[in-house]
Amino acid sequence: xxxxxxxxxxxxxxxxxxxxxxxxxxxxxxxxxxxxxxxxxxxxxxxxxxxxxxxxxxxxxxxxxxxxxxxxxxxxxxxxxxxxxxxxxxxxxxxxxxxxxxxxxxxxxxxxxxxxxxxxxxxxxxxxxxxxxxxxxxxxxxxxxxxxxxxxxxxxxxxxxxxxxxxxxxxxxxxxxxxxxxxxxxxxxxxxxxxxxxxxxxxxxxxxxxxxxxxxxxxxxxxxxxxxxxxxxxxxxxxxxxxxxxxxxxxxxxxxxxxxxxxxxxxxxxxxxxxxxxxx
Numbered sequence: 301x302x303x304x305x306x307x308x309x310x311x312x313x314x315x316x317x318x319x320x321x322x323x324x325x326x327x328x329x330x331x332x333x334x335x336x337x338x339x340x341x342x343x344x345x346x347x348x349x350x351x352x353x354x355x356x357x358x359x360x361x362x363x364x365x366x367x368x369x370x371x372x373x374x375x376x377x378x379x380x381x382x383x384x385x386x387x388x389x390x391x392x393x394x395x396x397x398x399x400x401x402x403x404x405x406x407x408x409x410x411x412x413x414x415x416x417x418x419x420x421x422x423x424x425x426x427x428x429x430x431x432x433x434x435x436x437x438x439x440x441x442x443x444x445x446x447x448x449x450x451x452x453x454x455x456x457x458x459x460x461x462x463x464x465x466x467x468x469x470x471x472x473x474x475x476x477x478x479x480x481x482x483x484x485x486x487x488x489x490x491x492x493x494x495x496x497x498x499x500x501x502x503x504x505x506x507x508x509x510x511x512x513x514x515x516x517x518x519x520x521x522x523x524x525x526x527x528x529x530x531x532x533x534x535x536x537x538x539x540x541x542x543x544x545x546x547x548x549x550x551x552x553x554x555x556x557x558x559x560x561x562x563x564x565x566x567x568x569x570x571x572x573x574x575x576x577x578x579x580x
Contacts, residue, residue, distance in 0.1 A: 344455050344493050344575035346546065347373055347405045350531075352558075352567040353551075355385040363399045365561025373405035373572055379446035380411035380439070380461070382426040393451045396579060406577040407523075407549070408450075408458050409497060410443040413479065415465035417472035423463050432479035440486025440494075447492065453580035454491035459523055460484075464499040467506045476503075477510060481517035488520075493575055495521035497551075505538045512540070521574045523549035531571030549574050 353375025358366070363374070376391060377383050396406060413435060414423040429435055443458050452458075460483055467473050484494040496519035498504050504524040511518055522544045524536055533548045534541060553569040 344457055345405070345578050346574070347576045348573045349373060349571075351375060351405070351407060351549070351570040351572045352565075353377075353407065353409070353570065354565055354567045357388045357391040357395065358563075358565060359390050360395060360398055362563040362565065363404060364402060365563040366565070367402060367561070369558070369560040372403065373407055373570075373576060374399065375407040375409050375459075375568075375570070377411055377461075378408050378450060378452075379443060382411040382414050382423060382461070382463075384411075384422065391450070393449065396450045396452065396577075400579040406452070406579065407572070408447055408452055408456065408577050409461050410439070410446070410458055411461040412439040412443070412483070415462055415472060415476040415503075417466040417469045417476075418462075419464050419466070428475055428479045432475045433482040436479040436482030436484075437486045440483040441490070443483070444487060444490040444492055447577075451580050452577045454578075455493070456577040457493040457495045457521055457575035458487055458577075459495035459497050459521070460519070461497045462503045464502045467502045473506055477506065477515070480507075480519070481515070484517050484519060488517075493520045495519055495523060495574070497523040497549075498525070500524045500526040500536055500538045504536075508539050508543060511543060521547040521549070523551065523570075523574070525551040525554075527552060527554050531569075533571055533573050546573050547575070 350371045351373035352371045355377065357376050377385060378391060400406065413428045414426050416427045418424060418427060447456060447458055460480065465476065480496065487494040496507060504522060507518055507522065526536065529552050531550050531552045533550050549570050549572045551568050551570045555566055556569055557564060557566050
């Protein structure tokens with residue numbers, strides 16, 4: 301899975317984007333306040349430690365062998381029309397149950413429609429359409445339904461994956477935020493905790509700007525990609541130091557080849573202080 305992390309050069313567009321965020325959408329007063337989110341996060345399953353993710357779900361044998369690694373959580377790309385690896389031969393309810401019994405925590409990632417101004421060429425065919433709130437609501441329902449089919453029960457965190465996009469494009473940023481908020485509302489309404497994955501310089505920056513502007517229906521947990529650093533959960537410049545406390549994941553390296561127990565995988569590395577899936 302490729303990741304694009306923008307640099308601080310995007311700061312020049314921040315004021316334009318912030319002005320966009322201050323314009324309420326048609327569903328702005330349906331928001332959930334921060335206190336309710338914190339209560340839901342407490343009810344979720346917390347995890348602190350190292351995690352890896354990769355495009356194709358590993359085999360059970362590889363997961364068993366990787367118990368010798370420093371990792372104790374795994375990200376799975378379990379649903380969504382935007383997945384780079386849509387055919388997951390290993391992933392089913394039995395796999396989820398068995399890896400959980402091995403002691404693994406699971407981070408479910410939903411890769412749905414992408415921002416209209418997404419940078420990656422391979423994501424341009426799955427962009428958000430002209431009715432972002434309706435689309436976000438529909439895909440939020442899909443995310444929950446697919447999670448339930450894998451035995452991932454209510455109270456679990458589900459992470460929406462939006463690859464890097466041009467957050468300085470005001471119209472695109474507004475459409476993207478409307479989609480994300482609607483996805484969050486639907487996931488919350490069905491008893492799950494909505495998380496959000498994106499690059500530190502685009503999607504995560506926009507969520508922080510929205511938080512500062514008092515926008516409701518934002519993600520309960522943030523998973524940010526900033527590569528070529530160490531694991532720095534609470535030193536990320538795109539996020540306020542007190543924002544999303546114990547609700548953060550830092551993807552700090554990507555496409556790293558590692559071998560454990562005789563199995564070689566090419567993974568992205570993450571440091572986690574955030575809710576994970578509850579397996580029923």
